[in-house]
Amino acid sequence: xxxxxxxxxxxxxxxxxxxxxxxxxxxxxxxxxxxxxxxxxxxxxxxxxxxxxxxxxxxxxxxxxxxxxxxxxxxxxxxxxxxxxxxxxxxxxxxxxxxxxxxxxxxxxxxxxxx
Amino acid sequence: xxxxxxxxxxxxxxxxxxxxxxxxxxxxxxxxxxxxxxxxxxxxxxxxxxxxxxxxxxxxxxxxxxxxxxxxxxxxxxxxxxxxxxxxxxxxxxxxxxxxxxxxxxxxxxxxxxx
Numbered sequence: 001x002x003x004x005x006x007x008x009x010x011x012x013x014x015x016x017x018x019x020x021x022x023x024x025x026x027x028x029x030x031x032x033x034x035x036x037x038x039x040x041x042x043x044x045x046x047x048x049x050x051x052x053x054x055x056x057x058x059x060x061x062x063x064x065x066x067x068x069x070x071x072x073x074x075x076x077x078x079x080x081x082x083x084x085x086x087x088x089x090x091x092x093x094x095x096x097x098x099x100x101x102x103x104x105x106x107x108x109x110x111x112x113x114x115x
Numbered sequence: 116x117x118x119x120x121x122x123x124x125x126x127x128x129x130x131x132x133x134x135x136x137x138x139x140x141x142x143x144x145x146x147x148x149x150x151x152x153x154x155x156x157x158x159x160x161x162x163x164x165x166x167x168x169x170x171x172x173x174x175x176x177x178x179x180x181x182x183x184x185x186x187x188x189x190x191x192x193x194x195x196x197x198x199x200x201x202x203x204x205x206x207x208x209x210x211x212x213x214x215x216x217x218x219x220x221x222x223x224x225x226x227x228x229x230x
Contacts, residue, residue, distance in 0.1 A: 004158075033217050040124070043159075043205070045217035058217060090158055092217075104218060106151075106158035 003027055006091050006107035013081055014115050021076045021110045023091035032074040033092040033104065036060060043090060049074060081114045088112070117142040117208050121221035129229045134193040136224050138180075138206035141187065146208045148189040149218065150180055153203040162204075165189060176200070201228045 003026040013019055025032065030051040035043040035058075045058030049068040063085070064078050074093075078085055088111050092104040122137040140146055147166050151159040163174025170182045180191045189206060203225050207218040 006158075009156075035217070040222070042119075042220040042222045043218075044220075048217055059219075092159075103149075103161050103164060106160070108156070108158045 004091060004093055004105050004107040006110050008110060009108060010111045012113045012115065015082055017081050019078050019081055021089055023074045023107055024072050025093045026072060027093060028071065029093035029095055031094045034066060034076050035090045035092065036062065037088045037090055047076065083114045086112060086114050117146065117219050119206050119208050119219055119221035121206050121224050123224055124222065125225045125227060127227040127229060128196045130198055131195050134196045134200065134226065136191040136204050136226065138189045138191065138221060139187050140189060140208045142208055148182060149207040150174065150191050151205045151207060153205065159205065196228050198228050198230065201226055
Protein backbone atom coordinates (compact mmCIF):
# COMPACT_ATOMS: atom_id res chain seq x y z
CA UNK A 1 0.00 0.00 0.00
CA UNK A 2 1.30 3.41 -0.97
CA UNK A 3 2.16 5.91 1.76
CA UNK A 4 0.78 9.14 0.40
CA UNK A 5 -1.45 11.36 2.46
CA UNK A 6 -3.73 14.29 1.77
CA UNK A 7 -5.37 16.70 4.18
CA UNK A 8 -8.03 17.78 4.58
CA UNK A 9 -10.17 15.06 3.04
CA UNK A 10 -13.15 17.38 2.76
CA UNK A 11 -13.25 21.19 2.81
CA UNK A 12 -16.17 23.60 2.55
CA UNK A 13 -15.10 27.21 2.31
CA UNK A 14 -16.43 30.60 1.30
CA UNK A 15 -15.53 32.55 -1.81
CA UNK A 16 -12.38 34.63 -1.52
CA UNK A 17 -10.68 32.54 1.15
CA UNK A 18 -7.10 31.37 0.80
CA UNK A 19 -6.68 27.61 1.10
CA UNK A 20 -3.80 25.15 1.07
CA UNK A 21 -4.26 21.49 0.30
CA UNK A 22 -1.59 19.34 1.84
CA UNK A 23 0.09 16.31 0.26
CA UNK A 24 2.84 14.24 1.80
CA UNK A 25 4.54 11.00 0.82
CA UNK A 26 6.96 8.85 2.79
CA UNK A 27 8.35 6.82 -0.12
CA UNK A 28 11.14 9.21 -1.03
CA UNK A 29 9.75 9.68 -4.53
CA UNK A 30 11.19 12.51 -6.60
CA UNK A 31 8.19 13.09 -8.85
CA UNK A 32 4.92 14.42 -7.51
CA UNK A 33 1.71 15.43 -9.25
CA UNK A 34 -1.59 17.20 -8.67
CA UNK A 35 -4.67 16.18 -10.63
CA UNK A 36 -8.13 17.74 -10.68
CA UNK A 37 -11.13 15.46 -11.04
CA UNK A 38 -14.68 16.68 -11.60
CA UNK A 39 -17.56 14.22 -10.95
CA UNK A 40 -17.94 11.74 -13.77
CA UNK A 41 -14.95 13.15 -15.57
CA UNK A 42 -11.36 12.15 -16.19
CA UNK A 43 -8.44 13.35 -14.13
CA UNK A 44 -6.54 16.32 -15.49
CA UNK A 45 -2.95 17.09 -14.58
CA UNK A 46 -2.62 20.63 -13.16
CA UNK A 47 0.88 20.63 -11.61
CA UNK A 48 3.89 18.39 -11.31
CA UNK A 49 7.37 18.41 -9.85
CA UNK A 50 10.59 16.60 -10.72
CA UNK A 51 12.02 17.16 -7.24
CA UNK A 52 12.91 19.83 -4.70
CA UNK A 53 12.60 23.38 -6.08
CA UNK A 54 11.03 22.07 -9.30
CA UNK A 55 7.43 22.92 -10.25
CA UNK A 56 5.75 22.72 -13.66
CA UNK A 57 2.27 23.45 -14.96
CA UNK A 58 0.26 20.56 -16.29
CA UNK A 59 -2.12 20.14 -19.20
CA UNK A 60 -5.07 21.86 -17.53
CA UNK A 61 -4.74 25.52 -16.71
CA UNK A 62 -5.26 26.19 -13.03
CA UNK A 63 -5.27 29.28 -10.84
CA UNK A 64 -3.62 27.29 -8.09
CA UNK A 65 0.08 27.34 -7.25
CA UNK A 66 2.38 24.71 -5.79
CA UNK A 67 5.72 24.57 -4.02
CA UNK A 68 8.29 21.85 -3.42
CA UNK A 69 10.62 22.79 -0.61
CA UNK A 70 10.98 19.27 0.73
CA UNK A 71 10.98 15.97 -1.16
CA UNK A 72 8.07 14.57 0.81
CA UNK A 73 5.79 17.61 0.72
CA UNK A 74 3.91 19.14 -2.26
CA UNK A 75 1.21 21.58 -1.11
CA UNK A 76 -1.28 23.25 -3.45
CA UNK A 77 -2.55 26.75 -2.72
CA UNK A 78 -5.49 28.76 -3.95
CA UNK A 79 -5.05 32.45 -3.05
CA UNK A 80 -8.73 33.30 -3.50
CA UNK A 81 -11.15 30.41 -3.78
CA UNK A 82 -14.09 30.63 -6.19
CA UNK A 83 -17.07 28.32 -6.81
CA UNK A 84 -15.42 27.27 -10.10
CA UNK A 85 -12.65 25.69 -8.00
CA UNK A 86 -15.11 23.18 -6.56
CA UNK A 87 -13.69 19.77 -7.46
CA UNK A 88 -11.73 16.81 -6.16
CA UNK A 89 -7.96 17.22 -6.02
CA UNK A 90 -5.75 14.14 -6.15
CA UNK A 91 -2.06 14.06 -5.34
CA UNK A 92 0.28 11.38 -6.69
CA UNK A 93 3.96 10.47 -6.62
CA UNK A 94 6.28 8.19 -8.56
CA UNK A 95 9.83 6.95 -8.66
CA UNK A 96 12.32 8.30 -11.14
CA UNK A 97 12.22 5.05 -13.10
CA UNK A 98 14.04 6.34 -16.14
CA UNK A 99 10.71 7.33 -17.70
CA UNK A 100 9.92 3.67 -18.26
CA UNK A 101 6.26 3.61 -17.37
CA UNK A 102 6.73 4.24 -13.68
CA UNK A 103 3.71 3.68 -11.49
CA UNK A 104 2.02 6.68 -9.95
CA UNK A 105 0.72 6.21 -6.41
CA UNK A 106 -2.30 8.27 -5.45
CA UNK A 107 -3.47 9.81 -2.23
CA UNK A 108 -7.12 9.61 -1.11
CA UNK A 109 -7.98 13.03 -2.49
CA UNK A 110 -9.42 16.27 -1.13
CA UNK A 111 -13.00 17.17 -1.99
CA UNK A 112 -13.29 20.96 -2.12
CA UNK A 113 -16.58 22.85 -2.12
CA UNK A 114 -16.45 26.61 -2.52
CA UNK A 115 -19.68 28.42 -1.66
CA UNK B 116 -0.58 14.12 -28.23
CA UNK B 117 -2.05 11.10 -26.56
CA UNK B 118 -5.64 10.32 -25.64
CA UNK B 119 -7.75 7.59 -24.09
CA UNK B 120 -11.31 6.58 -24.87
CA UNK B 121 -13.29 4.38 -22.54
CA UNK B 122 -16.45 3.05 -24.13
CA UNK B 123 -19.40 3.10 -21.76
CA UNK B 124 -19.55 5.40 -18.77
CA UNK B 125 -21.51 2.69 -16.93
CA UNK B 126 -21.26 -1.09 -17.26
CA UNK B 127 -23.57 -3.43 -15.36
CA UNK B 128 -22.93 -7.15 -14.98
CA UNK B 129 -24.33 -9.87 -12.79
CA UNK B 130 -22.26 -11.34 -9.99
CA UNK B 131 -20.26 -14.24 -11.42
CA UNK B 132 -20.44 -12.95 -14.99
CA UNK B 133 -17.57 -11.83 -17.21
CA UNK B 134 -16.40 -8.26 -16.77
CA UNK B 135 -15.20 -6.43 -19.90
CA UNK B 136 -14.22 -2.77 -19.72
CA UNK B 137 -13.07 -1.23 -22.98
CA UNK B 138 -10.18 1.14 -23.51
CA UNK B 139 -8.75 2.49 -26.75
CA UNK B 140 -5.78 4.78 -26.88
CA UNK B 141 -4.09 7.14 -29.27
CA UNK B 142 -0.38 7.75 -29.04
CA UNK B 143 2.27 8.83 -31.51
CA UNK B 144 4.94 6.76 -29.75
CA UNK B 145 4.85 3.31 -28.12
CA UNK B 146 2.64 3.75 -25.09
CA UNK B 147 2.67 2.63 -21.52
CA UNK B 148 -0.87 1.73 -20.46
CA UNK B 149 -2.45 1.53 -17.04
CA UNK B 150 -5.70 0.53 -15.41
CA UNK B 151 -6.57 2.10 -12.09
CA UNK B 152 -9.54 1.45 -9.81
CA UNK B 153 -11.17 4.05 -7.57
CA UNK B 154 -13.47 2.99 -4.75
CA UNK B 155 -15.86 5.56 -3.26
CA UNK B 156 -14.12 8.32 -1.32
CA UNK B 157 -10.70 6.88 -2.03
CA UNK B 158 -7.78 7.61 -4.29
CA UNK B 159 -6.75 5.58 -7.32
CA UNK B 160 -5.16 2.15 -6.94
CA UNK B 161 -3.12 0.53 -9.69
CA UNK B 162 -4.69 -2.66 -11.07
CA UNK B 163 -2.12 -3.41 -13.74
CA UNK B 164 0.16 -1.83 -16.32
CA UNK B 165 1.64 -2.60 -19.72
CA UNK B 166 5.25 -1.57 -20.31
CA UNK B 167 6.13 -3.32 -23.61
CA UNK B 168 6.84 -6.73 -22.13
CA UNK B 169 4.13 -9.40 -22.37
CA UNK B 170 0.99 -8.26 -24.18
CA UNK B 171 -1.25 -10.07 -21.70
CA UNK B 172 -0.90 -8.41 -18.33
CA UNK B 173 -2.21 -9.87 -15.10
CA UNK B 174 -3.11 -7.60 -12.24
CA UNK B 175 -4.54 -7.67 -8.78
CA UNK B 176 -7.97 -8.99 -7.79
CA UNK B 177 -8.14 -11.38 -10.76
CA UNK B 178 -8.10 -8.68 -13.45
CA UNK B 179 -6.11 -8.87 -16.64
CA UNK B 180 -5.74 -6.82 -19.80
CA UNK B 181 -4.41 -7.48 -23.27
CA UNK B 182 -2.47 -4.95 -25.31
CA UNK B 183 -3.46 -5.11 -28.98
CA UNK B 184 -1.39 -2.73 -31.05
CA UNK B 185 -3.35 -3.35 -34.27
CA UNK B 186 -6.56 -2.34 -32.52
CA UNK B 187 -4.95 0.32 -30.28
CA UNK B 188 -6.81 -1.30 -27.41
CA UNK B 189 -6.14 -2.31 -23.83
CA UNK B 190 -9.40 -3.83 -22.60
CA UNK B 191 -9.74 -4.96 -18.99
CA UNK B 192 -11.35 -8.30 -18.16
CA UNK B 193 -12.20 -10.49 -15.21
CA UNK B 194 -13.75 -13.94 -15.68
CA UNK B 195 -16.14 -13.76 -12.75
CA UNK B 196 -17.42 -10.54 -11.19
CA UNK B 197 -17.63 -10.12 -7.44
CA UNK B 198 -19.70 -7.60 -5.55
CA UNK B 199 -16.50 -6.02 -4.25
CA UNK B 200 -15.51 -5.13 -7.84
CA UNK B 201 -18.10 -2.34 -7.93
CA UNK B 202 -16.05 0.83 -8.43
CA UNK B 203 -14.86 3.38 -10.99
CA UNK B 204 -12.22 2.15 -13.41
CA UNK B 205 -9.82 4.42 -15.27
CA UNK B 206 -7.61 3.62 -18.22
CA UNK B 207 -4.55 5.82 -18.63
CA UNK B 208 -1.65 6.23 -21.03
CA UNK B 209 1.79 7.74 -20.82
CA UNK B 210 4.15 7.77 -23.75
CA UNK B 211 7.59 6.20 -23.66
CA UNK B 212 9.23 9.50 -24.37
CA UNK B 213 8.77 10.99 -20.96
CA UNK B 214 6.92 10.31 -17.74
CA UNK B 215 7.21 13.73 -16.23
CA UNK B 216 4.08 15.01 -17.91
CA UNK B 217 1.90 12.68 -15.92
CA UNK B 218 -0.76 10.35 -17.17
CA UNK B 219 -3.58 10.99 -19.64
CA UNK B 220 -6.77 9.43 -18.29
CA UNK B 221 -9.99 8.28 -19.85
CA UNK B 222 -13.28 9.50 -18.42
CA UNK B 223 -13.75 6.35 -16.41
CA UNK B 224 -16.24 3.49 -16.40
CA UNK B 225 -18.49 2.90 -13.44
CA UNK B 226 -18.83 -0.85 -12.91
CA UNK B 227 -22.10 -1.97 -11.33
CA UNK B 228 -22.45 -5.53 -10.05
CA UNK B 229 -25.97 -6.91 -9.90
CA UNK B 230 -26.60 -9.58 -7.24
